[in-house]
Amino acid sequence: MFVLPKGSTIQFINKEIRLKRRWLHEMLEECGPCAKIANYNEKPVAQILYYPEEADITKAFRRENVLVIDCIYNPTPEAQKLGIGTRLLYSVIEDARQRKTYLGNKPCKFILAKAFNTGELLPMPEFYKKKGFLPTPEGNQLYLPIEGSYEPVTPVREYEPLLEDKDKAVIFYGPICQFSYQFAKRIEEIIREVGPNIKVEMINEWEKPEEAIKRKNWWLIVNAKPIHTFFMETEKFKEEIKQAVS
Numbered sequence: 001m002f003v004l005p006k007g008s009t010i011q012f013i014n015k016e017i018r019l020k021r022r023w024l025h026e027m028l029e030e031c032g033p034c035a036k037i038a039n040y041n042e043k044p045v046a047q048i049l050y051y052p053e054e055a056d057i058t059k060a061f062r063r064e065n066v067l068v069i070d071c072i073y074n075p076t077p078e079a080q081k082l083g084i085g086t087r088l089l090y091s092v093i094e095d096a097r098q099r100k101t102y103l104g105n106k107p108c109k110f111i112l113a114k115a116f117n118t119g120e121l122l123p124m125p126e127f128y129k130k131k132g133f134l135p136t137p138e139g140n141q142l143y144l145p146i147e148g149s150y151e152p153v154t155p156v157r158e159y160e161p162l163l164e165d166k167d168k169a170v171i172f173y174g175p176i177c178q179f180s181y182q183f184a185k186r187i188e189e190i191i192r193e194v195g196p197n198i199k200v201e202m203i204n205e206w207e208k209p210e211e212a213i214k215r216k217n218w219w220l221i222v223n224a225k226p227i228h229t230f231f232m233e234t235e236k237f238k239e240e241i242k243q244a245v246s
């Protein structure tokens with residue numbers, strides 16, 4: 001079950017709504033629609049979010065004419081297993097085949113699905129595989145050819161320690177996922193608990209993409225060391241932070 005982080009407050013949620021609203025407006029102006037919402041019994045029940053990879057200014061490496069599906073989510077019990085998720089996905093695939101506006105009416109080579117497992121409902125990797133998506137050769141995502149074939153990602157070099165990252169923690173968050181800011185705040189809380197003297201900097205990667213690119217898109221750097229453990233594995237995460245600050 002996707003549980004809101006400890007310390008999650010209405011203030012964080014409001015900030016996330018503001019961030020996401022601004023991002024959606026920007027994307028709408030630059031690329032056209034980038035989300036679809038499904039209604040059931042006249043209520044919004046599920047959504048799919050997507051954008052051209054080229055529009056992701058936070059990434060050091062971007063491919064042309066590739067559509068990224070960031071996430072799909074149907075959290076409404078009475079609307080699950082009714083074909084709604086499938087219809088949302090097929091509608092985006094159909095748009096890509098018809099060269100709709102968000103790719104500037106250009107051919108879409110392939111759709112890339114960010115397929116991560118949140119532990120809730122049917123995991124995205126299983127869903128996309130059911131719908132014909134294939135594993136990328138890099139093995140960490142899934143894709144569906146549309147008018148081209150898969151193009152591998154040029155590997156981004158490893159994070160190299162920056163002098164400015166010494167004795168501080170740099171936490172990245174973004175506007176696309178509504179939990180990102182809350183997660184970043186929870187990470188900040190844990191870091192302050194483990195290393196009370198360490199300075200913490202929180203960076204919105206869409207506002208300062210150069211900061212994210214400079215750190216090779218690593219989500220958390222502590223004392224000039226990239227952190228590998230996901231913060232929800234709390235004890236292991238604390239241990240890695242402890243070692244990084246010592």
Ligand SMILES: CC(C)(COP(=O)(O)OP(=O)(O)OC[C@H]1O[C@@H](n2cnc3c(N)ncnc32)[C@H](O)[C@@H]1OP(=O)(O)O)[C@@H](O)C(=O)NCCC(=O)NCCS
Nearest residue numbers: 071072073074080081082083084085086118120121122127
């Ligand atoms: C994947 C998801 C969108 C599917 O939504 P849905 O509206 O129930 O999808 P559909 O009704 O179109 O079902 C698609 C297929 O998945 C199957 N399915 C759906 N939910 C399932 C479940 N909980 N367990 C097993 N199979 C399931 C359906 O039976 C159907 O199978 P079929 O294609 O062989 O007929 C939904 O399960 C979900 O939101 N999963 C969590 C994804 C997530 O973590 N998102 C958060 C991003 S931050």
